[in-house]
Amino acid sequence: MKKYFGRIMGKDIFIFELKDKDLKINILNYGAIIKNILFKGKNTILGFNTLEDYINDTLYTGAFVGRNAGRISNASFKINNKSYFLEKNNENINLHSGSYCLSKKVFEYNLISNKELELKLVEEENQFPGNVDIKIHFKIKNNGLFINILATTDKDTIFNPTYHIYFNFNKNLNKDIGNHYLKINSDFYLELNKDSLPTGKIFSVNSTLDFNKFKRISKNLNDDFLKDQKGYDHPYLLSNSIINAEILNRDQKIHMKLKTDLPSLIFYSGNFIQENYYANNSSERCGFCLEPQFYPDFINKFNKNYILKKGEIYKRNISYSFF
Known part of the structure; x- marks a missing residue:
């Protein structure tokens, strides 16, 4: 189903509804935004x-x-010995690609069925090198949302997108999320400095960061270890486990499992x-x-093999399954 939502830059914006069993998803062609995830009639996101x-x-x-999710130190990087300089929108840092973020772009759409949607965008070269051809395929099946992201470029570039969904399984979405239980199958994290940038060092999770067993989010939220970030904003290194993370709200009896083939997961509280x-009346941490x-x-601190090269295909998957 497609419903008119508004107009920007001379282009119509629609809400696309995908449905299967107890799950209903609303997606916009503006920013490829996931507007609602309703499970058994209950909206679970902001x-x-x-x-x-x-x-x-x-x-x-x-x-x-995107093109790059997260922070790039000094808002600059090098590819093939050429320097690129980005907008500084977070002190001396580029955060989430700044004003060039894909979240502010209008995508072409193809509503394949009431269970499948494809969004497309060719993003022309801006502060990031290369023209990038992007396809996002959404499929809903067995109470799960499966997202497949494909991209190619005509010049070596950074392509490191993510979905920035704010979850809240409470009956009242204005309520603090500290009562949720979280599990992350990860034994290692990236150390952060005071600017929330990785130092380049990898450590085993400590008691504050350890979510290998279900733990209430609020349990360690006020630990001194989290003061610089004012809470959790930490990158966890993922293995090839069947499920990478899980959320549980015992009051509402909603359980979600996240699976991805990407190498890290940021938990942001x-x-x-x-x-x-x-x-x-919405709370500060809703x-x-x-x-x-x-x-x-990664472009400045880690393996540059993550660079998307001309002639190669970026192909990654994210899924959210509800129980």
Whole structure:
């Protein structure tokens, strides 16, 4: 189903509805935004009711973030010995690609069926090198949302997107998410400095960061270890486990499993959500994100094999299954 939502840059924006069993997903062709994920009639993510709110949003709500998700130190990098300089939109850092973020682009669409949608965009060269041809395929099946991301480029470039969905399984979406139980199948994380940039060092998870067994999010949220980030905003290194992360809300009896073939997962506990941002009386921490992606700042600190090269195909998957 397709429903008109508004107009921007001379282009119509629609809500596309995908349905299967107890799951219903609403997706926009603006920013490839996932607007709603309803399980058994209960919305499980944060979002807005108007296109204007999404246009003015500064928290990347439900958005497809790219070309690069996360931070790039000094807002600069080198590829093939050529330097590239990006917008500094977070102190001396480029965060989520700045004003060039894909979350503010209008995608072409193909509604294949009431269970499948494909969004397409050719992003021309900007501060990042190369023209990138992007396809996002959504399929809903057996109460799961399966996302396949494909991309090619005509010049070696960074392509490191993620989905920035704020989850909240509470009956009242304005409520703090500290009561959720989280499990992340990971034994290692990337150390962060005070600017939330990786130092390049990898450590075993400590008691604060260890979510290998279900743990209430609020349990260690005020630990001194998390003060620099004002909460969790840490990259976990993923293995090839069957399930990479799980969320459980025991009050609402909602259980979600996340699976991806990307190498890291950022757990962000909504540290910079302001009161009343999403609605009157919404709390400061009314949503949290699980963001699959390459290692943050990999271009400057880690393996440059993550560079998308001319002639190669980026192909990655993310799935969310509800129980």
